[in-house]
Amino acid sequence: EIVLTQSPGTLSLSPGERATLSCRASQSVSSSYLAWYHQKPGQAPRLLIYGASSRATGIPDRFSGSGSGTDFTLTISRLEPEDFAVYYCQQYGSSLWTFGQGTKVEIK
Amino acid sequence: EVQVVESGGGLVQPGGSLRLSCAASGFTFSSYWMHWVRQAPGKGLVWVSRINSDENSTSYADSVKGRFTISRDNAKNTLYLQMNSLRAEDTAVYYCARGSWHFDCWGQGTLVTVSS
Numbered sequence: 001e002i003v004l005t006q007s008p009g010t011l012s013l014s015p016g017e018r019a020t021l022s023c024r025a026s027q028s029v030s031s032s033y034l035a036w037y038h039q040k041p042g043q044a045p046r047l048l049i050y051g052a053s054s055r056a057t058g059i060p061d062r063f064s065g066s067g068s069g070t071d072f073t074l075t076i077s078r079l080e081p082e083d084f085a086v087y088y089c090q091q092y093g094s095s096l097w098t099f100g101q102g103t104k105v106e107i108k
Numbered sequence: 109e110v111q112v113v114e115s116g117g118g119l120v121q122p123g124g125s126l127r128l129s130c131a132a133s134g135f136t137f138s139s140y141w142m143h144w145v146r147q148a149p150g151k152g153l154v155w156v157s158r159i160n161s162d163e164n165s166t167s168y169a170d171s172v173k174g175r176f177t178i179s180r181d182n183a184k185n186t187l188y189l190q191m192n193s194l195r196a197e198d199t200a201v202y203y204c205a206r207g208s209w210h211f212d213c214w215g216q217g218t219l220v221t222v223s224s
Contacts, residue, residue, distance in 0.1 A: 035210035037153075044203060044214040045153060056212060088153055092209040095167045097143070097155040 002027050002093050006100035012108040019076040021103045023089035028069045033092040036065055036074045038085040045088065049074060079105070110134040110213050112187075112204045117218030124194050128218060130187040130204030138162070138182035141208045144189045146200035147217070156202070157189065172198075194222045 003026040013019055023034075031052040037045040047056040049065035052072060062077040076083055084107050089100040116128040130142070144156040157168045157178040166178050177190040187204055199222045205211035 033209045037211075039153075044216055045211070046214070047210060047212045050210040050212070090153075090155075090210065095158075096169070097158070099153040099155065102152045 001096055002029060002091055002098055004089050004091060004098055004100035006087075006089060006103045008103060009101075010104045010106060012106050013079055014108045015079050015081055017079050019074075019079055019083070019105055021074040021076075021087050021089075021105075023067075023072040023074070023100050025070045025072070025091060027093075029072075029091045029093060031068050034065075034067070034072050035090045036063075037088045037090065038083075039088065040082075040085045048087075076105075081107075110206075112206060112213055112215040114202065114204050114215045114218040117202065117220045119221045119223065120194055121224050122195060122222055124222070125190070125192045126194065126220060128189040128191065128202055128204075128220070130189075130215060132185045132187065132204075132206070135206070135213075137180075137185040140206050142178075142180060142187045143205045143207065143211060144176075144178060144187075145203045145205050145211070145214075146198075146220075147203070148197075148200045151200075154200075159187070191220070194220075196222050198222050 005024045007022045034052040036049040039045040053065045064075045086102045086104045112132045114130050143158045159166045159178045175193045179188045201217040203217045204215045206213040
């Protein structure tokens with residue numbers, strides 16, 4: 001089973017700042033099978049990025065994904081108030097799906 | 109509007125059983141793989157199970173294999189999760205999600221609490 005490790009655990013930033021979130025896999029992951037979600041308190045997760053770098057429907061272009069192999073990154077170019085949430089990466093491999101433990105982006 | 113709505117959660121004793129349902133609407137349900145994902149209180153997301161579009165292939169996380177059964181009724185646009193031999197560690201919000209390699213539509217979840 002591929003383990004995904006996200007860092008940092010918590011990111012304290014101000015609105016307007018740039019956020020860079022990391023997701024590292026224990027084995028190589030196909031870029032086609034790497035996705036990012038965010039989840040606000042009391043809500044379901046929402047798909048942001050799939051295929052490592054493709055934005056999901058309705059996701060603003062301040063969100064971007066990059067990476068390959070074992071290292072992937074989600075970047076939020078300028079944080080808006082609604083972006084403060086928990087972010088998860090997720091991968092598919094060998095008929096199993098796994099999530100990272102999450103990165104909380106909080107208001108500084 | 110594309111949506112999925114879970115139901116069937118509740119309080120159950122350890123060793124008991126529960127069946128969750130997920131009603132889909134706004135899309136061709138029979139064309140999509142479907143999944144269950146759970147989230148224990150204050151914890152992260154954990155994938156539980158998947159069923160392919162024509163019901164003939166399933167997969168499970170090791171933690172639920174042999175206890176949980178995923179199924180679907182494409183005529184009723186409904187996904188199910190039969191949960192047997194429930195344990196305290198199965199306590200979580202259970203989400204129904206659509207997708208193959210990633211999950212592009214999620215329900216609001218249904219809470220399952222396993223406690224005596």
